[in-house]
Amino acid sequence: MAEISEAALQLFEDRGLEAATVEEIAAAAGVSQRTFFRYFATKEDAALPVHREFEDAVEAAVQQADPDADPCTELATVYLRVLQDFADHACPAAQRMLRVSRLVRREPLLRSALVRHGAARNSRLLQALQARFGPSGAADLQLRVAVELCTSLARAAVETWAERLEAGREAVLPDIFADAQLLAQRGRSGHLPAVP
Amino acid sequence: MAEISEAALQLFEDRGLEAATVEEIAAAAGVSQRTFFRYFATKEDAALPVHREFEDAVEAAVQQADPDADPCTELATVYLRVLQDFADHACPAAQRMLRVSRLVRREPLLRSALVRHGAARNSRLLQALQARFGPSGAADLQLRVAVELCTSLARAAVETWAERLEAGREAVLPDIFADAQLLAQRGRSGHLPAVP
DNA sequence: GCCAATATGGCAGATACTGCCATATTGGCA
DNA sequence: TGCCAATATGGCAGTATCTGCCATATTGGC
Known part of the structure; x- marks a missing residue:
């Protein structure tokens, strides 16, 4: 969960909120997209x-x-x-x-x-x-x-x-x-x- | 635009926000889905x-x-x-x-x-x-x-x-x-x- | 009656998000 | 150690939201 959030913050800072996709964030955190959505209801929530x-x-x-x-x-x-x-x-x-x-x-x-x-x-x-x-x-x-x-x-x-x-x-x-x-x-x- | 909003309000009241789809709203207002999104960025905005x-x-x-x-x-x-x-x-x-x-x-x-x-x-x-x-x-x-x-x-x-x-x-x-x-x-x- | 501006439609496609089931991982407990 | 239940994760298919692009209609001035 902390890893996902960290990855999300990093990607949002790097390439912007809209350009960063959930798939990328999940991959960067080493989890699947499905797992991402178990922890955060929306992409933005990850921040x-x-x-x-x-x-x-x-x-x-x-x-x-x-x-x-x-x-x-x-x-x-x-x-x-x-x-x-x-x-x-x-x-x-x-x-x-x-x-x-x-x-x-x-x-x-x-x-x-x-x-x-x-x-x-x-x-x-x-x-x-x-x-x-x-x-x-x-x-x-x-x-x-x-x-x-x-x-x-x-x-x-x-x-x-x-x-x-x-x-x-x-x-x-x-x-x-x-x-x-x-x-x-x-x-x-x-x-x-x-x-x- | 007023028609779209009216249709949206009606449908939201009738069957709830999540149950009502943009397609239904657009149809009820007599416009296409594409036109709906020209006036409102999101489904909720229509209200x-x-x-x-x-x-x-x-x-x-x-x-x-x-x-x-x-x-x-x-x-x-x-x-x-x-x-x-x-x-x-x-x-x-x-x-x-x-x-x-x-x-x-x-x-x-x-x-x-x-x-x-x-x-x-x-x-x-x-x-x-x-x-x-x-x-x-x-x-x-x-x-x-x-x-x-x-x-x-x-x-x-x-x-x-x-x-x-x-x-x-x-x-x-x-x-x-x-x-x-x-x-x-x-x-x-x-x-x-x-x-x- | 013509032309430009604007409004609308249709369609393909990307992305967000969910439900369902299978599989792995964990953590007590015999 | 071995077992079992609980929980976490993954895969995948499907739906809905929302956008870009191009074609067509409608409007409004001249």
Whole structure:
């Protein structure tokens, strides 16, 4: 599985996402095409197991969140912590994430796949939140916003992180995420219609 | 094009997204399969021209935004206005949007396609914002956050809107969007690490 | 009535992806 | 060690999505 993903990343980097066929990837990884599709539902998914790990970590951490606190804040804290884990260790995960992010930047189709992949995850995350924070009637919007907000900010943060590193600038992923969160909150505008 | 989309919606509703083939859709719309793919890049896209209209409207409205104001606030205002246009008129667009949203709820693959579609749009929107609000060096994160935030909140709002209507509750789309925005801002937490 | 531009159709073909069955590999357990 | 069940892998045929190419129809101005 790691071999397949590695082969896929290599080929995507070398000859582009569309030019690389599943057959080539499978051959490069030393497995059959059929086996490839047992591990990855689509060609693009082969580049994204790092994100899967990340989201697994988030999902696990949500189980320990404080059920009485504000869901949005709790989820943001979870994300921040997981981001720190990924970034701190100078661990291989961060390296792979950066590698994928570079690919995502120049391959719109891969970015679509990433977001698409996130969409499926968001549903699961929403259910996990509902289980933890209770399906209080009016909270449908609140939990949805928490999920969409945090995943979007995380994505924006990762992309900005990758972009800055590529431009030779310094960039600390958790800091960027915190920045993004502040930016999202600052847009508090006075002229939006009041809500009952 | 409208006929193709209508036929696609009908078939998706009747026999499900995966069971309906492009050949059937094309036949139902009275065109060839080849023509279908001239108008829609993928089968799923045939259900999403309403969203395309919506995003076109947003993109157009961004051209009139105040370049000196806060981008995030400006973009949110644009979204709110376009949402009002779509909802106010009791126009067919709102009806179609609702119809698609119902499909999206029970067809995860369609939701993926929707998000994937949005991903491509976000890139364009980001460029439009950069053109309007200027590529001021440190603003890369700010504009990205604005885009991700607004599109995510809009998606959450539309889904909640559809869900509430389906449950027989009252629901006003622009109000829900404003609600979502407030919820996103309320998560201002004190214990996040300070950012330089 | 003519011509250019554009829309559509038909067809062959590449690639992604799935179902089914056979075979290999693994990992306990007697 | 030898055996058996569970699991991983391979092969292959088939379907569906999507594209390139060329021919034909349709439209719209002059």
